[in-house]
Amino acid sequence: MTAEHEITLTVNGTARRVTVPGRRLLSDCLRHDVGLTGTHVGCEHGVCGCCTVLLDGQPVRSCLTFAVTVDGREITTVEGLAGPEGLSPVQRAFAECHALQCGFCTPGFLCTVTALLRENPAPTDEEVLEGISGNLCRCTGYQNIAKAVHRAAELLAEEA
Amino acid sequence: MTTKLFGEPVQRREDPRLLAGHGRYLDDLGSGALAVAFVRSPHAHARIRDIDVAPALDVDGLVAIYTWEDLPERVGRPLPLLIPHPALTHGRTAYPLARDVVRHVGEPVVMVVATDRYLAEDVCALIEVDYEPLKAVVGLEEAAHGAALVHDDVPGNVGAHLVQEVLSAAGRGAAEAIEAAPHTLAFRLDIERSASTPLEGRGVYARWDGTDLRVYSSTQTSTSVRMAIAAALGLPLPHVEVIAPDVGGGFGVKIVHPWPEEILVPWAAMLLGRELKWTEDRREHFIAAAHERGQVQHVRVGFDDDGRVLGLDVTILHDHGAYTPYGIIVPIITATQLLGPYRIGAYRVEFSAVYTNTVQVTPYRGAGRPQGVFCMERTMDKIARYLGKDRTQVREVNFIQPDEFPYDQGMIFQDGRPLIYDSGDYPRMLRMVKELIGWDDFRPAPGRGIGIGCYVEGTGVGPYEGGHVQITSDGRVHVSTGLTSQGQGHETVFAQIAADRLGVPIERVSVVTGDTRRFGYAVGTFASRAAVMSGNAIALACAKVREKALRIAGDALEADPADLTISEGLVHVAGSPSASIPLSTVAVLANPLRYAFDEETAKATQFAGTASPDRPPVAEGEEPGLEGRGYYSPIRSTFAAGMHAAIVETDPLTAEIKVVRYVVVHDCGKLINPMIVEGQIHGGVAQGIGGALYERMAYDADGQLQNASFMDFLMPYATEVPRIETGHLETPSPLNPLGIKGAGEAGVIPVSAVIASALEDAEGIEIDRMPISPSELFDLRGG
Ligand code: FES
Numbered sequence: 001m002t003a004e005h006e007i008t009l010t011v012n013g014t015a016r017r018v019t020v021p022g023r024r025l026l027s028d029c030l031r032h033d034v035g036l037t038g039t040h041v042g043c044e045h046g047v048c049g050c051c052t053v054l055l056d057g058q059p060v061r062s063c064l065t066f067a068v069t070v071d072g073r074e075i076t077t078v079e080g081l082a083g084p085e086g087l088s089p090v091q092r093a094f095a096e097c098h099a100l101q102c103g104f105c106t107p108g109f110l111c112t113v114t115a116l117l118r119e120n121p122a123p124t125d126e127e128v129l130e131g132i133s134g135n136l137c138r139c140t141g142y143q144n145i146a147k148a149v150h151r152a153a154e155l156l157a158e159e160a
Numbered sequence: 161m162t163t164k165l166f167g168e169p170v171q172r173r174e175d176p177r178l179l180a181g182h183g184r185y186l187d188d189l190g191s192g193a194l195a196v197a198f199v200r201s202p203h204a205h206a207r208i209r210d211i212d213v214a215p216a217l218d219v220d221g222l223v224a225i226y227t228w229e230d231l232p233e234r235v236g237r238p239l240p241l242l243i244p245h246p247a248l249t250h251g252r253t254a255y256p257l258a259r260d261v262v263r264h265v266g267e268p269v270v271m272v273v274a275t276d277r278y279l280a281e282d283v284c285a286l287i288e289v290d291y292e293p294l295k296a297v298v299g300l301e302e303a304a305h306g307a308a309l310v311h312d313d314v315p316g317n318v319g320a321h322l323v324q325e326v327l328s329a330a331g332r333g334a335a336e337a338i339e340a341a342p343h344t345l346a347f348r349l350d351i352e353r354s355a356s357t358p359l360e361g362r363g364v365y366a367r368w369d370g371t372d373l374r375v376y377s378s379t380q381t382s383t384s385v386r387m388a389i390a391a392a393l394g395l396p397l398p399h400v401e402v403i404a405p406d407v408g409g410g411f412g413v414k415i416v417h418p419w420p421e422e423i424l425v426p427w428a429a430m431l432l433g434r435e436l437k438w439t440e441d442r443r444e445h446f447i448a449a450a451h452e453r454g455q456v457q458h459v460r461v462g463f464d465d466d467g468r469v470l471g472l473d474v475t476i477l478h479d480h481g482a483y484t485p486y487g488i489i490v491p492i493i494t495a496t497q498l499l500g501p502y503r504i505g506a507y508r509v510e511f512s513a514v515y516t517n518t519v520q521v522t523p524y525r526g527a528g529r530p531q532g533v534f535c536m537e538r539t540m541d542k543i544a545r546y547l548g549k550d551r552t553q554v555r556e557v558n559f560i561q562p563d564e565f566p567y568d569q570g571m572i573f574q575d576g577r578p579l580i581y582d583s584g585d586y587p588r589m590l591r592m593v594k595e596l597i598g599w600d601d602f603r604p605a606p607g608r609g610i611g612i613g614c615y616v617e618g619t620g621v622g623p624y625e626g627g628h629v630q631i632t633s634d635g636r637v638h639v640s641t642g643l644t645s646q647g648q649g650h651e652t653v654f655a656q657i658a659a660d661r662l663g664v665p666i667e668r669v670s671v672v673t674g675d676t677r678r679f680g681y682a683v684g685t686f687a688s689r690a691a692v693m694s695g696n697a698i699a700l701a702c703a704k705v706r707e708k709a710l711r712i713a714g715d716a717l718e719a720d721p722a723d724l725t726i727s728e729g730l731v732h733v734a735g736s737p738s739a740s741i742p743l744s745t746v747a748v749l750a751n752p753l754r755y756a757f758d759e760e761t762a763k764a765t766q767f768a769g770t771a772s773p774d775r776p777p778v779a780e781g782e783e784p785g786l787e788g789r790g791y792y793s794p795i796r797s798t799f800a801a802g803m804h805a806a807i808v809e810t811d812p813l814t815a816e817i818k819v820v821r822y823v824v825v826h827d828c829g830k831l832i833n834p835m836i837v838e839g840q841i842h843g844g845v846a847q848g849i850g851g852a853l854y855e856r857m858a859y860d861a862d863g864q865l866q867n868a869s870f871m872d873f874l875m876p877y878a879t880e881v882p883r884i885e886t887g888h889l890e891t892p893s894p895l896n897p898l899g900i901k902g903a904g905e906a907g908v909i910p911v912s913a914v915i916a917s918a919l920e921d922a923e924g925i926e927i928d929r930m931p932i933s934p935s936e937l938f939d940l941r942g943g
């Protein structure tokens with residue numbers, strides 16, 4: 001039987017204490033131990049980006065991260081992107097530009113794009129493509145996702 | 161009048177939930193359920209000598225292990241053959257768990273139940289299965305050769321063989337017409353395997369309460385899964401409910417049912433009296449779900465000096481993998497939809513569908529059409545090249561003309577009905593696509609080429625769909641339909657239809673799909689049929705509800721229902737909004753009550769004075785409630801069409817291929833929501849680009865899938881998909897009240913043909929097999 005570890009994660013601003021075996025993936029921990037199922041799992045080998053969450057603000061693949069290795073760290077999942085006034089500019093831009101269909105890849109894109117625009121508030125077309133090129137979407141063909149990134153940049157600038 | 165929503169780019173009603181991370185996909189449900197995992201065959205073809213579970217029995221958290229021997233007779237039977245066809249003389253389906261022989265890598269052999277998925281997989285790793293490997297049959301030609309057999313009792317590996325022939329107007333067969341033609345060409349065209357590959361895999365979650373079974377499945381057809389489960393488990397239908405929750409993409413693969421897991425998980429949930437859940441992982445999806453596309457096609461064509469096709473003979477070799485649960489729908493669609501927008505003199509098509517020791521083949525978005533269109537469009541290009549003509553000219557002389565509709569192609573389509581095109585305007589569409597890409601001004605240069613591809617797509621196949629519409633006493637409209645959603649925006653487009661038809665704001669309309677508790681009769685979501693089928697059914701249901709609302713309001717307002725209209729949720733005399741009654745009140749009056757539970761409902765009680773004492777509260781032939789059902793069952797499919805064109809550039813040294821422009825002109829009849837249709841096209845084209853340049857299933861000679869991961873199966877990222885420019889043409893379908901045609905598969909269908917056409921133009925080399933990689937292009941150049 002694998003040893004259990006007690007760890008504390010700050011998820012979307014709330015401290016969560018969980019007991020997990022050393023091999024527990026962060027994706028499974030968030031989804032099944034913390035109960036936040038917005039983070040999705042599309043491959044479990046680090047390629048699709050569905051499982052992307054923000055770890056201390058940086059996008060990481062939660063399927064390639066053991067939960068025990070992020071003890072004490074801050075995690076933002078898709079559930080934590082909206083503010084008290086509702087959906088974030090990135091989320092609203094995705095709706096406006098029809099940047100999602102089945103929505104399975106969407107949480108990963110939202111986390112990725114949120115970090116991208118924090119770093120680079122006015123990306124060029126090239127930079128947008130580059131920025132989203134680590135996430136797979138099987139539904140949209142990406143065109144509207146790229147459009148949504150630009151639109152989110154606009155909204156963020158307007159609301160700054 | 162409420163603003164018209166039909167035809168408007170209304171924002172999606174499903175988005176707020178999905179964007180907030182509040183979607184409910186299969187694995188988001190059942191947090192307390194036991195986990196299921198499977199031991200799957202590592203061999204493409206082997207006899208099972210022995211299964212030893214003893215080494216696994218000590219794993220903490222193990223609940224149960226099942227092999228085929230443990231299954232009751234009914235559960236252990238071969239899975240159903242969903243679409244029998246007289247030409248499928250040797251249909252074969254798998255057992256839910258392998259019995260004696262495994263026929264592809266990934267076939268389930270042992271089912272394990274444990275307290276958590278990690279532990280279930282630990283158990284799987286410890287179970288020892290002793291296999292005697294048998295010769296694996298891999299690849300179409302090896303299968304057709306028939307030296308080794310996939311199924312002992314299927315000689316030559318041939319599952320099905322079908323010939324369809326259409327004579328020319330002069331009564332000639334294809335062979336004769338080709339013989340007599342001034343020019344003839346013969347060639348071979350290959351398309352590799354690919355797969356739907358939704359980002360969410362399959363999954364099943366079952367709960368049994370001692371009387372009733374509730375199953376959630378990531379499926380494209382919950383009603384049919386329900387019937388299949390009831391039959392396999394011997395349960396009366398009313399005691400089984402199946403729900404498709406949010407589904408993370410389908411693209412065809414999830415129309416197959418019942419999957420072994422859809423039978424086994426509910427069965428074990430009943431046996432154990434516990435909630436059970438199985439969530440497919442990515443490798444399982446590659447090796448245990450389904451693939452499509454793989455076909456070899458031999459073409460002979462005879463034509464005149466203008467490029468007019470006089471006779472066409474196509475022989476197709478189709479790989480249906482190890483089993484045929486979905487019958488031979490894919491090659492039937494190839495054979496019939498190959499004809500595209502053209503009137504072909506005489507046509508003969510023959511296909512053989514053969515078994516191989518690989519994953520089964522069932523429809524993937526496009527469903528046989530990409531192969532057929534590749535055939536026909538390559539043929540058009542080759543004729544043009546031979547005659548030294550412009551490729552669009554050759555297509556033009558072969559087009560069916562706008563005044564020839566309905567046009568009978570003389571064949572039997574996938575719905576078992578005649579292949580009759582309902583409407584279209586192909587010459588106009590060609591003008592539009594040429595203009596959009598600038599065909600006539602394009603200057604070819606070495607390493608730069610332009611290509612085109614045309615297709616016709618039979619959409620909205622029957623037999624039927626239904627819709628239920630209910631207005632509740634709070635004035636809200638509840639719409640349900642039995643077919644399922646996997647991202648197509650049904651909650652939005654069906655709400656648009658209902659809001660328009662009932663004169664209510666869209667915010668008051670909610671839509672439920674794929675939940676048999678709400679609507680039990682349906683076929684499913686495939687073949688670009690959802691909008692056509694359920695859209696029209698919901699419109700018909702709305703008409704009934706509207707008529708009833710007007711009648712009740714007419715009584716209350718003492719007005720002739722014919723003078724009444726509904727807007728913003730108020731029924732009023734047209735032109736005089738002062739005399740009005742809200743639909744919420746109409747809903748109350750529609751249901752005579754004995755008991756009141758709030759102020760509104762008090763109006764419907766026996767002393768409220770709202771009902772005439774001279775008539776029964778519910779009139780004869782009437783039903784209480786403001787609700788209605790409608791069913792739409794078309795006489796035959798409706799035919800959408802499209803033409804795509806692209807400009808590609810190739811690198812002179814590395815042979816890297818870049819699609820610099822991609823344009824689409826599409827006709828799906830009336831558009832309900834142009835934003836959503838456009839999204840469907842973008843996504844389809846992206847999958848088409850994947851199929852043209854990147855995606856293939858790399859089986860080795862032993863039947864091992866070498867690229868069963870996202871690391872090695874190359875799906876396009878944002879950097880691989882060109883910007884797509886779109887134009888729409890609307891020729892309404894005369895077959896249905898809304899005048900719509902399907903749009904879901906359109907984008908993907910001609911892409912391989914278009915890219916091949918453009919590459920051939922750029923390189924001056926004939927491109928006869930797809931996908932094509934830079935190294936293959938490099939080799940074609942002669943290294
Ligand atoms: S699930 Fe983590 S990258 Fe695919």
Ligand code: FES
Nearest residue numbers: 101102137138139
């Ligand atoms: S929206 Fe379905 S995978 Fe991206």
